[in-house]
Amino acid sequence: MSDFIYSKRKIEKEILSKEIIKIYPDTRLETIEFHGEWGSLAVSHNLYHGFQPYETEEHICVVLGGPLLCFKDKPFINSGSKNMGTKAIYQYMLEGKMKWGEDLSGPFAVLLINKTTSVVECVTDLMSFIPIYTYKGTDNIMLSSHVDVLAKASSQERNIDAVSEVDFILHGIVTYPYTSYKSLRQVAPASRHTVSGNDFELMTNSYWLPEEKSTYDSINQAATDLRNGLQTYVHSIADELDHVAHFISGGEDSRTLSGLLPKKATRDAFIFLDHMNREGRVAKKAAKAYGSSFNLSTRSKLHYLEILPTCTGLVGKGSQYTHAHTFGFHKSCKLDEYPAVFGGLFSDALLKGARIKKLRGSGRFPFMPQIKRSNYSAASQVENPVFQSEVLEELTKRRQAHLGYVKSFRMESAEEWFELWPSSMNVNIPNIHVNRRLFRSYEPFMSKDVVKISASVPQSWKLNRRLFHKAAKPLLKPTKWLLHGEGRLPYLPWTTNMVIQFVVWFYRQVGKRVGFIKGNQGPWGEWDAVRSSREWNKAIEDYADRFKILSGVIKEKDLKRLFEGEYLSNNQKVNLLQSLYMNNNGA
Structure with missing residues (x-):
């Protein structure tokens, strides 16, 4: 069901x-x-x-x-x-x-x-x-x-919870429970x-808690168990089938997945892009290297705005609809006709420390080593001049309570697991909520072995892809010299990739400035194009009637100024639009 x-x-x-x-x-x-x-x-x-x-x-x-x-x-x-x-x-x-x-x-x-x-x-x-x-x-x-x-x-x-509405607008989730x-x-x-x-x-x-108990003496042992766990999950499904689908990208998770799938099965690889770009070209080479057929489907520039009404209903209030990347393609690509469609969701979150807060710079400069921030707290006072102070105070208390709960069993890594436990605390999780309702989605990185290994290894093993790299390396060999969409070689360790990725990053930065690299080269849609469209402004006008539901918690009474101002990030403005739509439709 x-x-x-x-x-x-x-x-x-x-x-x-x-x-x-x-x-x-x-x-x-x-x-x-x-x-x-x-x-x-x-x-x-x-x-x-x-x-x-x-x-x-x-x-x-x-x-x-x-x-x-x-x-x-x-x-x-x-x-x-x-x-x-x-x-x-x-x-x-x-x-x-x-x-x-x-x-x-x-x-x-x-x-x-x-x-x-x-x-x-x-x-x-x-x-x-x-x-x-x-x-x-x-x-x-x-x-x-x-x-x-x-x-x-x-x-x-x-009976809307105004504090939760603000939580969703600011963070893209609603704090558990x-x-x-x-x-x-x-x-x-x-x-x-x-x-x-x-x-x-x-x-x-x-019946289980992700307690902070290290059960491995070495990273190699953990990597072997991780690879075996992934292999067991994938083969338990794919060995029974002669035709499967999987998602492909310019990244390493889809390559790892491709390496796990048995060669005896016919494998159809799918990617969804604005147009054929660098991400697509890398993905096409990866699909060929692993023996999968490559299938590209393109979306309109306004795709993520167009799917808002339907996908907001699918994910439910308090979850970001923008992670419904497969919607529409589940029919046009006939994903709903496959006995199994494999994805790579949650690999970053559970195995690569995506939810560990790092020192500033590693995001803007991806070739820099990942170092955990020691002074970060998920329960710091929530501040934003758009919202009433008493609402932010209550929201802070909720986040502090959840962090305190997580600290009761994960003191050292509480900030990371604050965004993992339960999974609804992770902004990306609506992806699986949509997929499982549209087709037979299977996510190896959500298998029990992966979850338990993630909970039982130190954070230092996750940073800089150390654990993931050791587990996935044998599976990445067919694309040993194929660059990741981000400009590194996944087959090689992070220390070697620092130099490689810097060179590629620098080349691309120059290319953008000079003008010989143009347009959207990544996997996701161009939100700047969406927000500058007439359709975006029309959506704001259409959903504005229910702004009054939020009027008691938002200081700014001019909705247009709220969307044009700088106090909300671009993602927060999308969350606000989604919230207005849900309220406008009596959800």
């Missing part, structure tokens, strides 16, 4: 299904409902084979995502009955054998309803890659995998959540 919503209080038929259908671009979406003395449940069709709902006389079992069943001889399900995987999980749970941190790998959420006792159990994955939200009223408790569906079904869509709605909360990752049969309380028991 892509999504579900459960209510302990019985809801009239079709109401819950209608709310789920609203978030999808295809209104013909198949849903199924269950009703009884225990309450009501609506579930949308699961794209992953073998994971439709499973019902017995006593239970209803629902699985979101397509996790590998590590307790089975064949973990991946590509054939058989429509609920073979769900049934296997259900039976393993009933036998009391399930070890949630070991027996399932990849994004998932499991819901088990006892129709006799009305007891409900909901289990989240290691990082809440598929987040679950809850609403508790005086006479009901509800659970859902989509925050807006839950808000509307519980009649809370107008809060949501954009005052009465809704996100439940804990890596936990079993239980609703008893006779009350409306949600009891939570954690």
Whole structure:
């Protein structure tokens, strides 16, 4: 199932299904409902084979995502009955054998309803890659995998949390466990959540924590385990298939993925760009080196503005829609017809220290060594002259509380894991939220082995790609002398690349100034072109009606000046536009 919503209080038929259908671009979406003395449940069709709902006389079992069943001889399900995987999980749970941190790998959420006792159990994955939200009223408790569906079904869509709105505009996320709605909360990752049969309380028991415990004596040992874990995950899926798709780019993650895929399978590599550019040329060479067919699809200059209405609904309020890079292409490239589409999301976050704050300069000058900042705190006072001070004060308290929670089990690396635990704290995670709803997406860097290795190695191993490089080097050999889109050679260590990348960087800087390097050479869209368009200004005008919802927290009352001023970054202005759209549409 892509999504579900459960209510302990019985809801009239079709109401819950209608709310789920609203978030999808295809209104013909198949849903199924269950009703009884225990309450009501609506579930949308699961794209992953073998994971439709499973019902017995006593239970209803629902699985979101397509996790590998590590307790089975064949973990991946590509054939058989429509609920073979769900049934296997259900039976393993009933036998009391399930070890949630070991027996399932990849994004998932499991819901088990006892129709006799009305007891409900909901289990989240290691990082809440598929987040679950809850609403508790005086006479009901509800659970859902989509925050807006839950808000509307519980009649809370107008009960907006202004502090969370400001949080989203400034940071692109909503600080856990809060949501954009005052009465809704996100439940804990890596936990079993239980609703008893006779009350409306949600009891939570954690089955795993990313505790700061180093379990490796050497970086080489960790790298070997990392490579083996990735290989196991990918081969468990691809060995069962003769035709797969994967994303390709000018970077090293897609090359690593290409090296992991078995050569016996036909492999179609996809990239989405504004036009064929340096990123595309490098990606095409990489695809050829690994034996994949290269497929380029181009997007319009205003693509990311055009997808705002639909993709905002897909990701939900409080998540950046701009990470829905595949939307539209899932149909034009027929991604939804592949049994598996592999991506490289979260490699940077978990393995390369992307969320470790470094000394200034390493971003602007990518050839500089990465050195951790010692004076950074995610819980510093939030400041911005646009917003009311009391709102910023409350937001600061929320961020301090979350950092304090993370510090309780990761003192040394709390600032990094502040943006990782749960995964909703990472601005990039909506990418998987969209993909899993559109096609059968598989992310090797979200497998259980990668998550646990990331949690058990020192930060110094992640910086400068040290751990990643040692793990991926054998897989990068086919492109040993092919430059990364950023101007380095991924096959070589960071010390060697300092010189190489400096030379390439300097050449490109001169090329831009002289004029023989023009246009967008990277993978993402040109937001400057979007923000200078008539369509951008028209969108601001169209969504301005609901600016009053934010008027109590924003000092500036002139919306046009807010978008034209310098107090919000370009990304924050996009977040503001998205927030206005959501409020304008009653989300």
